[in-house]
């Protein structure tokens with residue numbers, strides 16, 4: 001099977017849950033439509049994971065581009081790219097969390113070396129992909145396309161920053177565009193609480209799959225073979241804490257317990273309610 005996921009934004013536990021739910025294995029292919037990093041707690045884990053998997057193909061998102069800009073690196077596959085004049089943009093868009101994870105990793109020489117390999121790989125990521133399955137031609141990119149131009153003439157900004165122009169107009173003739181970038185709750189005009197995929201109701205030629213996981217929504221996988229939609233919910237604050245707990249040091253555990261008024265019993269963190 002071939003699946004698409006977008007806008008993981010550092011939500012590593014949810015990514016693992018989703019892959020388990022679809023029973024992802026070596027016979028499957030997964031396209032990740034960019035914005036693997038930023039805002040969430042596990043950007044580096046997410047990057048390392050997708051980098052290590054030969055059957056996961058990633059496309060560049062605007063967050064990866066902001067990161068490359070920050071490190072003054074030019075993406076390989078683009079027709080025109082103007083770096084952000086202000087490198088702090090990345091840090092203000094959730095890149096600050098990613099940067100501190102990177103800096104932490106760079107302290108060890110092994111992971112420092114690995115980091116530079118990953119950065120080189122991010123730089124080389126393509127900006128879109130064409131996939132034909134069961135007679136449907138899918139066009140995948142992070143944010144959409146400028147349909148007034150041919151595929152080879154797309155600017156990097158068309159593929160990674162497109163929004164309303166793309167949503168409100170017909171797509172490419174006879175193709176189905178799959179994209180992320182804008183949480184679908186903002187695209188479902190009549191129900192802002194709907195985090196499921198957005199199927200263009202007017203032209204029926206676009207599917208939005210950023211389900212806003214990092215904002216408390218869903219992480220979704222679209223199966224291109226069956227058009228099945230598989231979702232996992234974003235972890236709650238408490239589930240997130242429990243997840244972080246597994247890898248925390250003793251001092252981090254003590255600080256966390258004190259901060260939430262929790263209690264440690266037999267190495268397990270209990271909330272006040274659970275303890276009483």
Ligand SMILES: [Mn+2]
Nearest residue numbers: 035061062181
């Ligand atoms: Mn984006």
